[in-house]
Amino acid sequence: MKNDLTQENLKFPIGKxxxxxxxxxxxxxxxxxxxxxxxxxxxKLTETLSVEELNWVxxxxxxNIKQVVHHCADSHINSFIRFKLALTEDVPNIKPYExxxxxxxxxxxSNDISPSIQIIEGVHARWVLLLRxxxxxxxxxxxxxxxxxxxxxxxxxxxxYAWHCNHHLAHIEQALLHKGQF
Numbered sequence: 203m204k205n206d207l208t209q210e211n212l213k214f215p216i217g218k219x220x221x222x223x224x225x226x227x228x229x230x231x232x233x234x235x236x237x238x239x240x241x242x243x244x245x246k247l248t249e250t251l252s253v254e255e256l257n258w259v260x261x262x263x264x265x266n267i268k269q270v271v272h273h274c275a276d277s278h279i280n281s282f283i284r285f286k287l288a289l290t291e292d293v294p295n296i297k298p299y300e301x302x303x304x305x306x307x308x309x310x311x312s313n314d315i316s317p318s319i320q321i322i323e324g325v326h327a328r329w330v331l332l333l334r335x336x337x338x339x340x341x342x343x344x345x346x347x348x349x350x351x352x353x354x355x356x357x358x359x360x361x362x363y364a365w366h367c368n369h370h371l372a373h374i375e376q377a378l379l380h381k382g383q384f
Contacts, residue, residue: 212261233364258382275318298349
């Protein structure tokens, strides 16, 4: 994690999601393993936190730890569904969602993160099983994201979500390191 406390570094403690021009079998395996290990890592980081600690933010005007956990459950459910749509439809339009607004609802701001940890564990178990079953043609399948007007392949999306896992683990670590004080 960078020691520089600029807004950009606080928002992206591991850097912005890298663009990948060429994806190797090793890249995919590394990314899938990252997705597979995420539930145990986020659980370990958060399982002993007090309510006060769960409310620590990772940057000024940023989400608190509990919102990050709830967001990961929401985001990864959506991603899993996008994978299933791309595997069963021809370049489907996916449904974007307003993640910042979702984080403000009671379930996205609850002090009880255990339901979201359970969702993450269950979704990731199914997701990794699916990901490990995909061959070359399936990995090339795509979906269209209407909010950013972009077509994405499943293989590049695996990399994005591996980054997403590490990005939010770093947010939680950052909030804990600074005790939510910025």
